[in-house]
Amino acid sequence: VLRPISALHGTISEFHALSMNFTPFKFSKSGLLQWETIRHGQLFVNSPFLLSLLFCLCFFTSFELFFSDKATIITINKSSFLHSHPSQRKEQEQEQQSNVKEREMEAIVPVVDFQRLSEEEERKKLRKTCEKPGCFRIINHSIPLTLMADMKSVVKYLHDLPTEIKMRNKPSVPESGYRAAMPTSPLYEGMGIYDMHASPQAFEDFCSNLNVSPRHRQIIKEYGQAIHDLASNLSQKMAESLGIMDNDFKDWPFILRTIKYSFTPDVIGSTGAQLHSDTGFITLLQDDEHVSGLEMMDDFGSFKAVPPIPGAFLCIVGDVGHVWSNGKFWNARHRVICKETGTRYSFGAFMLSPRDGNVEAPKKLVEVDHVQRYRPFKYEDLRDFRITTGKRDGEVLDQYRIC
Ligand SMILES: O=C(O)CCC(=O)C(=O)O
Numbered sequence: 001v002l003r004p005i006s007a008l009h010g011t012i013s014e015f016h017a018l019s020m021n022f023t024p025f026k027f028s029k030s031g032l033l034q035w036e037t038i039r040h041g042q043l044f045v046n047s048p049f050l051l052s053l054l055f056c057l058c059f060f061t062s063f064e065l066f067f068s069d070k071a072t073i074i075t076i077n078k079s080s081f082l083h084s085h086p087s088q089r090k091e092q093e094q095e096q097q098s099n100v101k102e103r104e105m106e107a108i109v110p111v112v113d114f115q116r117l118s119e120e121e122e123r124k125k126l127r128k129t130c131e132k133p134g135c136f137r138i139i140n141h142s143i144p145l146t147l148m149a150d151m152k153s154v155v156k157y158l159h160d161l162p163t164e165i166k167m168r169n170k171p172s173v174p175e176s177g178y179r180a181a182m183p184t185s186p187l188y189e190g191m192g193i194y195d196m197h198a199s200p201q202a203f204e205d206f207c208s209n210l211n212v213s214p215r216h217r218q219i220i221k222e223y224g225q226a227i228h229d230l231a232s233n234l235s236q237k238m239a240e241s242l243g244i245m246d247n248d249f250k251d252w253p254f255i256l257r258t259i260k261y262s263f264t265p266d267v268i269g270s271t272g273a274q275l276h277s278d279t280g281f282i283t284l285l286q287d288d289e290h291v292s293g294l295e296m297m298d299d300f301g302s303f304k305a306v307p308p309i310p311g312a313f314l315c316i317v318g319d320v321g322h323v324w325s326n327g328k329f330w331n332a333r334h335r336v337i338c339k340e341t342g343t344r345y346s347f348g349a350f351m352l353s354p355r356d357g358n359v360e361a362p363k364k365l366v367e368v369d370h371v372q373r374y375r376p377f378k379y380e381d382l383r384d385f386r387i388t389t390g391k392r393d394g395e396v397l398d399q400y401r402i403c
């Protein structure tokens with residue numbers, strides 16, 4: 001919580017003495033000047049001289065100081081320093097309040113270290129986060145940062161192609177091919193390749209339809225292989241965290257999917273992607289590190305912004321993950337909202353379901369649990385049900401629920 005330590009023209013209303021020291025300041029997007037503090041001695045606040053100096057500074061310059069007792073952030077309102085007109089102060093106060101709210105409204109997305117998944121403690125963490133909130137960040141993974149950056153450039157390039165070229169890329173299954181912005185989802189444009197690791201032809205068709213250059217072709221191929229490897233390894237670790245040691249995810253089909261959101265000033269507040277759960281087992285998303293928008297819904301139906309971590313993938317458990325785990329893993333509900341102007345790119349692997357088989361919990365898991373929570377079904381039936389009914393969130397599974 002940020003507490004004002006000086007009100008208008010420097011009346012100190014509240015002051016919480018915490019130890020602090022300043023790192024170099026920076027301007028935040030909202031025009032606030034922020035000093036992020038690091039832990040140090042109590043030099044600043046314990047010195048009566050400096051405290052008086054601070055008081056005078058507030059008094060004469062109408063600085064407004066905010067002090068975080070949680071995040072140890074000091075915020076000085078730059079604009080109130082420059083213009084101290086009372087009518088502006090109200091606006092500034094409101095802006096600060098909403099900044100505080102925004103910071104408090106960030107989803108807690110646990111971070112899992114891929115390199116440490118051989119350790120019991122990290123595996124427990126993985127299981128716990130798959131149970132709730134049903135999403136996590138994976139760091140120290142196998143995909144080089146250079147490949148992630150290269151793929152992002154390719155994704156931008158592909159989405160910038162003329163529409164008639166993008167349209168050549170016809171879907172072989174829903175969510176593959178090209179999906180242009182539509183009146184029902186005007187901010188959203190998607191592209192995908194289905195099952196490229198098992199069907200080289202799908203990859204060839206995609207590249208030749210879009211006249212992809214040899215260099216870009218190489219990047220997509222490498223990225224597709226790398227992210228499918230990571231997704232199947234991670235799926236295996238998730239299964240192992242439930243005691244299922246013999247499930248091989250390497251052959252499971254996946255969609256390499258790219259999404260572009262065009263966020264212009266007139267659509268701030270509009271929906272980029274409606275509230276949904278993902279249909280497959282797990283999604284590995286390289287979400288945009290600059291343009292925000294992704295929100296997770298919590299148990300109370302509130303939405304929390306997901307802050308980006310450059311270099312980390314956001315992993316989201318889907319409907320198949322929920323059913324396969326006999327209801328243990330949570331298919332996290334999420335959406336994308338336009339919050340700022342810019343183009344948001346998100347892309348990654350949507351790991352779907354067992355090839356040619358039913359979606360169901362492994363027998364061993366059912367034995368341990370003494371109950372099977374969902375009856376087996378075909379992935380395609382679930383996918384088609386979602387398309388025909390327009391239903392997108394986890395309730396689509398109710399039709400298969402046993403208990
Ligand atoms: O764009 C994003 O960050 C989220 C995309 C998403 O949730 C999806 O495609 O299923």
Ligand SMILES: [Fe+2]
Binds near residue numbers: 276277278283316334
């Ligand atoms: Fe999603």
